[in-house]
Amino acid sequence: MKDVYLFSGFLGSGKTTLLKRMITQMKEKGLKPAVFMNELGKMNMDSNAVEGDVPLKEILDGCICCSGSEKSEAQIQTLLAEEEFDVLLIETTGAAHPVEALDAIFSPLFAEQLNFKGIVTVADSKRWLDRNSLSPQIRSLFLEQIRHADLILANKMDLLTESEQGTVVYEIQSLNATAQIIQTIHAEIPFSALEKVTTTSTQDVVKAPVSKLNLNAKVLQFDAPVRREKFEEWLRTLPDSVYRVKGYVPLEGDKYPHAFQFAYGMAQWLPEYMKMQNQIVVIGEELAEVELP
Numbered sequence: 544m545k546d547v548y549l550f551s552g553f554l555g556s557g558k559t560t561l562l563k564r565m566i567t568q569m570k571e572k573g574l575k576p577a578v579f580m581n582e583l584g585k586m587n588m589d590s591n592a593v594e595g596d597v598p599l600k601e602i603l604d605g606c607i608c609c610s611g612s613e614k615s616e617a618q619i620q621t622l623l624a625e626e627e628f629d630v631l632l633i634e635t636t637g638a639a640h641p642v643e644a645l646d647a648i649f650s651p652l653f654a655e656q657l658n659f660k661g662i663v664t665v666a667d668s669k670r671w672l673d674r675n676s677l678s679p680q681i682r683s684l685f686l687e688q689i690r691h692a693d694l695i696l697a698n699k700m701d702l703l704t705e706s707e708q709g710t711v712v713y714e715i716q717s718l719n720a721t722a723q724i725i726q727t728i729h730a731e732i733p734f735s736a737l738e739k740v741t742t743t744s745t746q747d748v749v750k751a752p753v754s755k756l757n758l759n760a761k762v763l764q765f766d767a768p769v770r771r772e773k774f775e776e777w778l779r780t781l782p783d784s785v786y787r788v789k790g791y792v793p794l795e796g797d798k799y800p801h802a803f804q805f806a807y808g809m810a811q812w813l814p815e816y817m818k819m820q821n822q823i824v825v826i827g828e829e830l831a832e833v834e835l836p
């Protein structure tokens with residue numbers, strides 16, 4: 544039997560950061576991980592984070608509103624048939640209800656092969672404090688991801704004061720009394736913390752209704768390099784209903800585009816040493832008016 548962990552958490556909370564850490568630690572222990580990820584918006588930026596020697600299946604432009612469980616089942620089946628691995632890590636999109644992703648894992652097809660260990664939710668602690676500013680649909684998704692977790696990482700603790708950190712842990716524990724909560728910075732946990740997880744989820748778990756999300760993903764292409772200040776100024780004009788921006792931004796004067804991440808008001812730039820497609824994906828509500836500067 545292969546252990547399976549499901550990584551859940553809102554857009555930009557730190558799931559890919561956790562995934563990378565766990566892959567490194569598993570390899571150090573001599574375990575072979577495989578990864579299945581679902582991405583919004585036809586761009587495979589996160590899968591670039593997974594090294595080439597790790598078996599990987601992904602669904603790009605993953606469905607936002609439904610589980611698409613047949614597609615997921617087919618991908619998992621291919622992994623099982625074609626690859627050698629010990630542990631399967633599944634990263635859901637930040638827009639997914641964690642319980643929907645369970646459909647594929649609990650498929651009778653895999654009953655003899657997969658041992659589901661649990662839902663690990665990465666919570667953006669700063670966003671937690673500000674959750675009331677989310678639209679009602681998005682807020683209920685955000686809460687559902689935490690409510691169904693077996694292990695919760697209260698992540699981005701570096702952005703909070705000590706008293707805010709205490710508030711977040713207390714409030715999250717009131718929403719989910721059974722899950723263990725670990726306070727983290729950049730999702731730093733030992734793999735042993737993951738191994739201890741035991742799930743309370745079953746196929747019949749009852750999920751609160753999350754009404755239809757108006758979340759969309761829009762890919763924007765750059766025709767020419769931009770000035771970094773101009774681009775950052777543009778970011779500040781984005782409405783609060785833009786939850787996530789990521790991709791590759793060509794900057795004036797630089798040979799290669801820069802990998803770029805933006806989540807909850809925080810931007811991160813990383814140099815790239817290869818030619819990547821000059822495009823970003825913007826994820827949020829009401830994106831019709833959002834265009835590049």
Ligand SMILES: Nc1nc2c(ncn2[C@@H]2O[C@H](COP(=O)(O)OP(=O)(O)OP(=O)(O)O)[C@@H](O)[C@H]2O)c(=O)[nH]1
Nearest residue numbers: 554555556557558559560637698699728729804811
């Ligand atoms: N300050 C701070 N930034 C963090 C922390 N953890 C992750 N980040 C940053 O947050 C951004 C999003 O992290 P990811 O790991 O890509 O988040 P994700 O949940 O995989 O994002 P999606 O898959 O797009 O939903 C990146 O720029 C990370 O470097 C943290 O603890 N503190």
